[in-house]
Amino acid sequence: MEGTLLKKLYSPEAFNALGNTVVDVLTEHLDRTVNQVNSKPIHWTPLEEEVRFWEASMEDATASDFFPEILRRTTHTHHPKYVGHQVAATAPITALTGMVSSLLNNGMAVYEMGMAPSAIERIVIDRICKQIGYAGDSGGFLTSGGSLANLTALLSARKAIVKHDVWNEGNSCPLGIMVCEESHYCVDRAAKIMGLGEKGIIKIPAAQDFSMDVSMLEEYFNKATSEGIEVFAIIGSAPSTATGAYDNLQEIGQFARQKNIWFHVDGAHGGAAIYSKKYKALLQGIENADSVVIDGHKMLLMPTITTALLFKNKAHAQNTFSQQADYLLVENQEDVWYQSGKMTFECTKTMMCLHWFVLLKNYGEQLFDEYVTRQYDLAQSFAKLLKDDPRFELATPPQSNILCFRWIVPEKSNKELNQLNAAIRQQLLEDGEFYIVQTQLRGIHYLRTSLMNPFTTLEHLEHLLEKIAKIAQHK
Numbered sequence: 001m002e003g004t005l006l007k008k009l010y011s012p013e014a015f016n017a018l019g020n021t022v023v024d025v026l027t028e029h030l031d032r033t034v035n036q037v038n039s040k041p042i043h044w045t046p047l048e049e050e051v052r053f054w055e056a057s058m059e060d061a062t063a064s065d066f067f068p069e070i071l072r073r074t075t076h077t078h079h080p081k082y083v084g085h086q087v088a089a090t091a092p093i094t095a096l097t098g099m100v101s102s103l104l105n106n107g108m109a110v111y112e113m114g115m116a117p118s119a120i121e122r123i124v125i126d127r128i129c130k131q132i133g134y135a136g137d138s139g140g141f142l143t144s145g146g147s148l149a150n151l152t153a154l155l156s157a158r159k160a161i162v163k164h165d166v167w168n169e170g171n172s173c174p175l176g177i178m179v180c181e182e183s184h185y186c187v188d189r190a191a192k193i194m195g196l197g198e199k200g201i202i203k204i205p206a207a208q209d210f211s212m213d214v215s216m217l218e219e220y221f222n223k224a225t226s227e228g229i230e231v232f233a234i235i236g237s238a239p240s241t242a243t244g245a246y247d248n249l250q251e252i253g254q255f256a257r258q259k260n261i262w263f264h265v266d267g268a269h270g271g272a273a274i275y276s277k278k279y280k281a282l283l284q285g286i287e288n289a290d291s292v293v294i295d296g297h298k299m300l301l302m303p304t305i306t307t308a309l310l311f312k313n314k315a316h317a318q319n320t321f322s323q324q325a326d327y328l329l330v331e332n333q334e335d336v337w338y339q340s341g342k343m344t345f346e347c348t349k350t351m352m353c354l355h356w357f358v359l360l361k362n363y364g365e366q367l368f369d370e371y372v373t374r375q376y377d378l379a380q381s382f383a384k385l386l387k388d389d390p391r392f393e394l395a396t397p398p399q400s401n402i403l404c405f406r407w408i409v410p411e412k413s414n415k416e417l418n419q420l421n422a423a424i425r426q427q428l429l430e431d432g433e434f435y436i437v438q439t440q441l442r443g444i445h446y447l448r449t450s451l452m453n454p455f456t457t458l459e460h461l462e463h464l465l466e467k468i469a470k471i472a473q474h475k
């Protein structure tokens with residue numbers, strides 16, 4: 001390799017030198033963002049300008065300014081005024097586990113290509129199952145994201161419930177799933193990928209508080225059945241994305257049991273409340289779910305992308321993608337939990353279990369309890385602030401750490417207020433002192449916050465409201 005680019009590329013000395021520099025850059029970044037020293041959560045640039053910058057950079061950037069430049073031109077979840085999308089301000093130690101995973105690159109499809117992470121993943125999965133309240137024959141795996149995990153769970157559901165062998169023979173009769181109209185779009189997408197079509201996604205209307213109106217279940221099920229659709233699964237959102245409203249898992253579980261269909265919980269965001277002594281009642285009934293999705297990279301302080309897919313009966317985890325129609329594990333069939341590729345949609349995946357393991361090993365479940373409880377409490381305090389301020393309107397009382405509200409002016413129509421709130425959000429984005437997002441609910445435009453950052457305080461949020469008021473008064 002003498003004199004080749006490859007030799008240069010793999011130089012341990014060069015790695016060490018650059019690695020230390022990057023850690024220094026990231027340390028300084030962490031310090032500046034968490035402590036808000038000369039920093040903002042976002043330095044907005046229009047798309048075309050950003051592309052032009054990186055095109056020019058491709059030609060002349062040196063390794064030493066690449067990393068600081070990335071930081072200058074990205075969104076900073078560690079900043080306390082980051083109250084935007086649902087991604088974690090990662091625990092810094094998980095940046096290190098991410099680095100280990102990237103360098104070792106154990107693909108984990110088979111045990112030999114990830115012995116330590118396979119064992120570690122098993123331990124992590126067992127701990128999560130226990131926290132859910134599952135019994136001993138539960139199991140599951142980590143996979144690349146909530147969207148993929150929801151699709152995988154629905155494939156498992158179809159295999160378990162539908163009598164004919166769709167996996168091998170294709171779809172020969174109309175199939176369907178039931179889900180609240182407020183569910184995350186990935187459920188819709190999963191159903192479309194599975195060939196259920198529009199008719200196969202039976203959308204249950206939301207109640208006033210944006211959770212699934214469970215009083216409609218019987219009616220919608222009977223209608224679908226009378227149209228010849230075989231409903232094989234029902235999905236509860238815990239919570240749904242836009243408003244953070246939790247579906248009634250107890251009722252949905254009972255309904256699923258009565259109808260003999262699969263009960264899946266999309267807890268990508270708020271499944272993490274299983275760790276909160278104060279808020280776990282929101283998930284009452286989750287222990288009856290056939291499958292549960294929980295994202296580590298949302299409410300559990302981990303980097304993208306790491307998702308747990310848990311099954312009440314681990315036989316389902318292991319047979320989703322098996323070629324056999326009769327999939328249930330027979331007594332002496334081997335339990336292949338250690339061959340990840342047999343269970344997951346992906347063949348190769350990252351060693352994402354390292355993030356979960358270091359956090360649990362060093363801090364225990366107590367860390368997640370502290371974090372989730374703090375963020376959900378903060379949303380309650382923020383809601384009170386908004387309720388007490390006549391200039392603002394809350395979409396619905398928050399159940400999680402997601403909160404939608406808008407600026408109101410009594411004499412303006414909803415159409416005008418929609419335009420005004422959209423303009424406020426655009427100005428906030430361009431200003432960059434806060435990062436917040438927006439959503440439409442029943443035709444009304446709301447500003448939306450997910451209180452993800454463990455350093456955001458009520459004072460920050462008070463300041464946000466004053467800033468919005470100032471912007472609105474100049475519109």
Ligand SMILES: Cc1ncc(COP(=O)(O)O)c(C=O)c1O
Nearest residue numbers: 145146147184239241266268269
């Ligand atoms: C309720 C819910 N389910 C699923 C997803 C998708 O998860 P991921 O982004 O990990 O694919 C999201 C993302 O926001 C979500 O809020």
